[in-house]
Amino acid sequence: MxxxxxxxxxxxxxxxxxxxxxxxxxxxxxxxxxxxxxNGAGKTTAINLLSGVIKPNAGRVVFAGEEVTGxxxxxxxxxxxxxxxxxxxxxxxRTVRENALRGxxxxxxxxxxPAFLGTLRARARRRETEDRIAELxxxxxxxxxxxxxxxxxxxxxxxxxxxxxxxxxxxRLLMLDxxxxxxxxxxxxxxxxxxxxxxxxxxxxxxxxxxxxFISGLCDRLVVLHHGQELAQGTPQQxxxxxxxxxxxxxxxxxxx
Ligand SMILES: Nc1ncnc2c1ncn2[C@@H]1O[C@H](COP(=O)(O)OP(=O)(O)OP(=O)(O)O)[C@@H](O)[C@H]1O
Ligand SMILES: [Mg+2]
Numbered sequence: 001m002x003x004x005x006x007x008x009x010x011x012x013x014x015x016x017x018x019x020x021x022x023x024x025x026x027x028x029x030x031x032x033x034x035x036x037x038x039n040g041a042g043k044t045t046a047i048n049l050l051s052g053v054i055k056p057n058a059g060r061v062v063f064a065g066e067e068v069t070g071x072x073x074x075x076x077x078x079x080x081x082x083x084x085x086x087x088x089x090x091x092x093x094r095t096v097r098e099n100a101l102r103g104x105x106x107x108x109x110x111x112x113x114p115a116f117l118g119t120l121r122a123r124a125r126r127r128e129t130e131d132r133i134a135e136l137x138x139x140x141x142x143x144x145x146x147x148x149x150x151x152x153x154x155x156x157x158x159x160x161x162x163x164x165x166x167x168x169x170x171x172r173l174l175m176l177d178x179x180x181x182x183x184x185x186x187x188x189x190x191x192x193x194x195x196x197x198x199x200x201x202x203x204x205x206x207x208x209x210x211x212x213x214f215i216s217g218l219c220d221r222l223v224v225l226h227h228g229q230e231l232a233q234g235t236p237q238q239x240x241x242x243x244x245x246x247x248x249x250x251x252x253x254x255x256x257x
Pocket of ligand 2: 043044045086
């Protein structure tokens with residue numbers, strides 16, 4: 001198994017609070033890795049560090065054999081490291097299609113989109129991109145909503161659009177922060193199926209959640225975070241049997257069993 005992403009000693013504090021403290025793990029190409037832990041464990045901070053939204057105080061991130069520690073999000077996106085947000089982030093006043101296009105350009109040349117669109121080569125590129133977006137919108141059942149204003153869509157649809165935006169950037173590693181939070185059981189099942197299909201397309205995934213049952217049915221391996229540190233790491237079976245994990249989870253109502 002070749003390693004696509006590797007972190008070592010990754011750390012980030014806010015004031016005196018050590019949100020992520022010395023986190024080390026690797027993700028193999030083609031794997032679905034679950035990052036789990038109770039509220040405030042540091043999951044989103046870890047994703048923010050890996051996606052360049054914030055910079056670490058210490059530690060390294062190596063992606064596809066190259067050190068990428070501290071690079072900004074659009075550089076990382078161009079290299080294939082892309083994430084979605086826990087609270088859905090869409091451009092609320094723009095159409096669904098415009099939102100998806102922005103995702104596609106995140107993987108190209110952010111900030112210079114208008115100039116880029118002017119050239120002939122760029123127009124061919126744009127057609128190719130539009131085809132891909134049409135396919136993604138259809139995949140997520142949003143094809144009839146391309147001209148709808150994104151902010152007017154129901155929550156579940158906005159979450160789907162968040163996935164479309166991320167996939168439009170052609171990720172090699174996609175990080176999903178709580179992809180089923182706030183969804184009804186039926187919608188959550190659809191997202192599970194979608195994540196499996198994304199992997200079948202050759203995309204490696206890190207999926208954040210605090211729901212053990214959801215994550216253990218989906219992931220090849222889990223990294224459990226607690227107070228910013230690794231509590232356990234292994235297959236879902238190994239992790240679910242880990243006494244430290246059980247102690248951290250039982251009584252919190254997450255249902256480790
Ligand atoms: N920008 C910030 N400024 C100050 N403190 C922060 C910031 N971001 C996160 N924290 C703190 O860092 C800790 C870890 O937060 P984080 O959002 O990473 O947890 P999480 O595991 O994603 O939790 P949840 O399950 O609630 O989403 C929390 O105590 C949080 O309050
Ligand atoms: Mg979070």
